[in-house]
Amino acid sequence: MATTTTSLTDDQIAAFHRDGFVRLERFADEAVGRTMLARVIELARAAADGHDISPPFVMPEQQPGLGERPAPEDLVSKIFRLARDPAFHQFVTRPDVTAIARDLIDTEDLDCFLSQFIFKNPGAWGQPWHQDSFYFPFDPARPVVGLWLAVTEATLDNGCLHVVPGSHTEPVHHHIPDARPGANYGYVEIVDHDMSGAIPVLMQPGDLLVFDSHLMHRSTDNLSAGLRAAMVFHLAAAGTNDHTVELRGYTVNDWIPVRRTEGQT
Ligand SMILES: O=C(O)CCC(=O)C(=O)O
Numbered sequence: 001m002a003t004t005t006t007s008l009t010d011d012q013i014a015a016f017h018r019d020g021f022v023r024l025e026r027f028a029d030e031a032v033g034r035t036m037l038a039r040v041i042e043l044a045r046a047a048a049d050g051h052d053i054s055p056p057f058v059m060p061e062q063q064p065g066l067g068e069r070p071a072p073e074d075l076v077s078k079i080f081r082l083a084r085d086p087a088f089h090q091f092v093t094r095p096d097v098t099a100i101a102r103d104l105i106d107t108e109d110l111d112c113f114l115s116q117f118i119f120k121n122p123g124a125w126g127q128p129w130h131q132d133s134f135y136f137p138f139d140p141a142r143p144v145v146g147l148w149l150a151v152t153e154a155t156l157d158n159g160c161l162h163v164v165p166g167s168h169t170e171p172v173h174h175h176i177p178d179a180r181p182g183a184n185y186g187y188v189e190i191v192d193h194d195m196s197g198a199i200p201v202l203m204q205p206g207d208l209l210v211f212d213s214h215l216m217h218r219s220t221d222n223l224s225a226g227l228r229a230a231m232v233f234h235l236a237a238a239g240t241n242d243h244t245v246e247l248r249g250y251t252v253n254d255w256i257p258v259r260r261t262e263g264q265t
Contacts, residue, residue, distance in 0.1 A: 007096055007097075007099035007100040007102070007103050008022065008100055008103050008104075008210075012024075013103055013104070016104060016210060016212070018165075018166070019165040019166060019168075020163070020165065020166060020167060020168030020169070020211060020212040020214065020215035021163055021165070021168075021201075021209060021210060021211040021212065021215055022209075022210050022211075023201060023203070023207060023208070023209050023210075024207065024208040024209075024210065025204070025207050026204070026206050026207065027149070027206060027207060027208035028091070028149060028206045028208065029206060030205040030206045032091060032149070032206065033149060033150070033151035033152070033205050033206065033229070033231065034151075035087050036087050036088060036091075036117060036149075036151060036231050037117075037151055037229055038087075039085065039087040039088075040073070040076075040079050040082070040117045040119070041071075041073045043056050043058070043079055044058060044072045044073040044076050044079065045071070045072045045073070047072070048072035054081075055081040055084060055254055056079050056080065056081050056082055056085065057079065057080045057081050057252060058076055058078075058079050059076070059077045059078040059079070059080065059184070059185065060075055060076060060077060061075055061076065061077045061121070061124055061184065062077070062182050062183060062184050062185060063123075063124070063125060063182035063183075063184075064182060065123070066121055066122075066123050066124065073119060073121075074121050075121075076119045076121075077118070077119060077124070077184050078116045078117065078118050078119070079116065079117045079119075080114070080115065080116045080252040080254075081115060081252060081254045082115040082116070082117060082231075083112045083115035083233065083254065083256050083258075084254070084256060088115055088231065088233075089256075091149070091231075091233075092112045092115065092147075092233050092235075092258050093258045093259070095259075097147065097258075098110055098235070098258050098259035100145070100147070100210055101145050101147075101235040101258075101259070102259060104143060104145050104210070104212075105143045105144075105145060105235065105236065105237055106143075107237045107238075108259060108260065108261040109237060109238040109239070109257075109259065109260055109261060110235050110236070110237065110238060110257075110258050110259040110260075111235065111236060111237070111238045111240070111255045111256060111257055111258060112233050112234065112235050112255075112256055112258045113234055113235070113236055113240075113242065113253045113254065113255045113256075114232075114233070114234040114252065114253050114254075115231075115232070115233050115234075115254070116231075116232050116252070117151075117229070117230075117231050117232075118229065118230045118231070118232060119227065119229055120158070120159050120219070120222045120227070120228040120229065120230075121222065121227055122222055122224060122225050122226060122227070123221075123222060124159070124221065124222050125180065125182075125183065125184070125221050126159050126218060126219040126220040126221050126222075127184070127187055127218060127219050128178050128187060128188070128189035128190075128218050129189055129190045129191075129193075129195055129216055129217070129218040130175060130187075130188055130189065130190060130216070130217070130218065131167075131170070131172050131173065131175075131190070131213065131214050131215065131216055131217075132144070132146055132213040132214075132215075132234065133172045133213040133214050134172050134173075134175045134188060135186075135244075136213060136234075136236075136242075136244075137242070137243040137244055137247050137248075138236065138240050138241060138242055138243065139240070139241040139243065140237070140240065142212075142213060142214065143212070143213070143236070143237075144212075144213035144234055144235070144236045145210060145211070145212065145213070145234070145235050145236075146209075146210070146211045146212075146213060146232060146233070146234050147208060147209075147210055147232065147233045147234075147235070148161065148208065148209040148210075148211065148230055148231075148232045149206075149207075149208050149230060149231045149232070149233075150203035150204060150205050150206065150207045150208075150209075150230055151205060151229040151230055151231055152205055152226070152227055152228055152229045152230075153202075153203060153204050153205060153228075154201070154202060154203040154228055154230065155202060155224070155228075156200055156202070156220070157223050157224045158222045158223070158224040158226060158227075158228035159219050159220045159221055159222040159223070159224075159228050160200050160201055160202055160203065160219065160220070160228070161200070161201045161203075161209065161217055161218070161219050162198045162199065162200050162201065162217060162218050162219070162220065163198065163199060163201055163211070163215055163216070163217045164193075164195055164197050164198045164199075164215070164216040164217070165197065165199065166197070167193070167214070167215055167216035168211075168212035168213075168214040168215040168216075169214070170193065170214060170216070171214075172214065173190045173192055173193055173216075174190070174191075174192055175188035175189060175190055176188060176189055176191060177189075190216060193216060195216065195218075198216075198218075203230075213234070235258065238257060238260070240255075242255065
């Protein structure tokens with residue numbers, strides 16, 4: 001077996017299975033997020049200068065009018081495929097990080113398949129109600145665990161996440177395209193479920209939200225004057241079959257090992 005680093009308490013594991021999420025306060029040092037932010041700004045600027053930054057991939061904000069004299073990073077919505085970069089690889093392979101997924105996915109052999117830094121610049125719109133598994137045509141389909149690390153604070157004003165506790169017990173619902181003109185590429189929305197039980201998830205830099213890929217969640221618009229940023233990793237069992245390319249013709253997924261049974265890494 002790999003290291004026996006403990007991660008979640010029994011109560012936290014029970015809360016995750018009951019609610020579909022658990023919030024870990026002060027999980028990481030704030031400096032971790034600051035290093036990540038500095039790196040994505042560097043990548044956004046290099047990409048804007050025409051450099052090939054792959055495997056990372058920059059997704060621009062689609063909505064017009066963000067910033068009068070914007071720096072490249074002011075126009076970015078997300079940067080994907082970061083988990084091979086040292087600033088991010090170091091975090092997602094931390095034994096205390098992978099132990100969380102080990103406890104919830106119940107295997108020592110884990111891959112990170114999706115890594116995305118989410119810039120939510122002042123004025124940027126939120127992401128509508130969705131379940132992440134809508135985006136994950138996998139076999140087996142679950143368990144898949146998301147790790148949302150707050151890089152800045154996340155507040156009602158700057159567009160924190162909202163979740164519907166217990167909604168992870170639902171199947172993946174029908175999602176319709178986000179109808180807002182200028183909505184970001186790939187945004188979709190659940191409109192056939194009662195979201196009145198939703199609660200906001202307020203976060204401080206370094207707090208970590210651990211959530212099930214069936215949990216219904218959204219984020220709201222950034223109405224503040226500052227950046228609301230987060231780094232999100234998704235983990236699943238190694239050996240999972242990913243059918244995204246067959247079904248959609250493209251993918252931002254990039255499967256990399258982050259934890260293995262001792263002696264097999
Ligand atoms: O951070 C956000 O604004 C949205 C993130 C989200 O919905 C997700 O990672 O699935």
